[in-house]
Amino acid sequence: MSWRTPLTKNLKELRIHLCQTSAGSKGTRDFILKQYSAIKDANPTLPILIREASGIEARAFGRYALGQERKVTLENLSEGEVEARIKQLAETRPSSSEL
Template identity: 40%
Template sequence: MPRSILADTSTMATSIFRQALPSTVREIRLHFSPTQANQVKSLIHSNYSSIKSSNPDLPILFRESFVGTPARAIVRFEYGVEKQVSLEQAKSSSEIESLLSDLIQGKN
């Protein structure tokens, strides 16, 4: 039975965390409010060890902000260039992972 196209794109989006990230990525920061802590904690539990094993020198920071502070992901690239994406609409850890993947690959 053939796999659906949707399943393939989902796998492609999440596969970036199972391998070494581009060398231009210098840091990943996740800022989240206590109301969104469950999605981010789920992402940490399911992917942190694989990300760190593939990228041992990459700083990955998780910051809990004040209530009302918008959740966002920030990726710092070489030469101090930072790109960010809002995580406010993300309903699951897989959506957060997909948003991060798009940000790292330059799709945002």
């Protein structure tokens, strides 16, 4: 089973911020172009928000139960490295001490 299938087990929302043109966001753009459809098909109820803005650092946010969030930086990463970071967010379970 792919890591994409159980995203809703931990995540309540996934937000990805990137620049439309910068070299630092290229891996993130490539990840979205190639992986978004498969992720959304496997998780139709999960809100996946893609936010583009000129000159911003590529990053992703995972929102979990009780409104807790975690951020990972995606700047200057390859598509495969972006996938690994998103996977980390998906597999993260906030500890009770963090809530």
